[in-house]
Amino acid sequence: MKNYLMQIKKSRLFAGIDAQELEAMLGCLSATVRHFKKGDYIIRSGDSVSSVGLVISGGVHIQREDFWGNRTILSEVSESGLFGESYACAPGKPAPINAVAAQNSTIMFLDVRRIITTCPSACAFHARLIQNLITVLAFKNIMLTEKIEHISQRSTREKLLSYLSEQAQVVGSSSFDIPFNRQQLADYLCVDRSAMSNALGQLRDEGVLNFNKAHFELL
Amino acid sequence: MKNYLMQIKKSRLFAGIDAQELEAMLGCLSATVRHFKKGDYIIRSGDSVSSVGLVISGGVHIQREDFWGNRTILSEVSESGLFGESYACAPGKPAPINAVAAQNSTIMFLDVRRIITTCPSACAFHARLIQNLITVLAFKNIMLTEKIEHISQRSTREKLLSYLSEQAQVVGSSSFDIPFNRQQLADYLCVDRSAMSNALGQLRDEGVLNFNKAHFELL
DNA sequence: ACAAGTATGTTGTAAAAACAACATGTGCGA
């Protein structure tokens, strides 16, 4: 376990917990580590998940298979990333997704019941751990809600305005940079890149906004 | 506070906690109750929220105001419902939304720090409370993720198939009922009702599925 | 059984998006 402390420490789940404490906690949480070969299934659709996965090395693809067997990659989890936390924290809800090792990977599993149930004995940092878990879930929640707000809009134009308006509000200025290039923005908003480019040009022509590369200004 | 126990007990946050314990806990959590007139702001965009709101009576609209001042209602919270939990659990993230009393309302506020920080003294049920909070966040997370999967699809047809395929999988059968009427389904999938009706008819003609009212069968 | 209201399906039209193919621009390394 010692070898993995570096990666574990970087995880948001263990934020604010110092290295010494960390090692003790991992024992207390009865963390287990397993290795997976590229292509191995870590979680199978239908599994009842009770553990959070933490990627120590390698990477994981979260994928879904629909009724007709078509697979889609929903997200990619890289080093120090978490996966399965929602299902592990939602008792009685079998995971509807597969987690597959995208490369040879080392994964640490933490039983959520161990995290939630405070050991009344030691673990000064246990409260912090619970707090971190809650924070992780809450932030994810916020991100998802925001995305839904944007892609709920009917037209590309409205999706853009929804996204850009929100970005302006978070930085508190009508002038800001976005963390996406055009293709990434189009993917995020679930629209066609060229159609989006069109909509952007149109908005500029109408004097609603200005932009240059990743820099935008609302007018 | 006693008068409100009925509504409070129904909240998912207090699931599995018996009535006697409940009253003691509310004191320990220093729950506060406030009344709002219809139209009053409960949370204002930009506020740093540290409390979860629990609707004891009345109802709350969660609304957003964009850069140009256009308001949209994002969700409605009714009796025994929670709101603000994501922002209360995400430290340092000011709420980007307004919570407005939709009617004259009575709201109980619970400081999340009090919930998260286990009182080492009493409160046998405190662990359960924390667990409930985590469960609430996790389930919401799952719901949001599922919705994003569906509305990420480019065409109405694909959105329908994504949704229906998932429903079939959760019940484990190709034959199932959905909890929406057509208009509600269209709203959920963020598409036009009549266009959706068309797509459904087309899918039936192609022999992909059958339906009758809210009953569907995938083929 | 009837009427009124609601839900669902259908059709035609105008607007918008997806798609493809290409033009221009920008940055980077040889």
Next chain:
DNA sequence: TCGCACATGTTGTTTTTACAACATACTTGT
């Protein structure tokens, strides 16, 4: 500086959607 790779913008065509208006169930209350 040149050329290459990649990002962005542009254009035209096809497909899809939104919208509106209407037809046909189906429900509910009287």
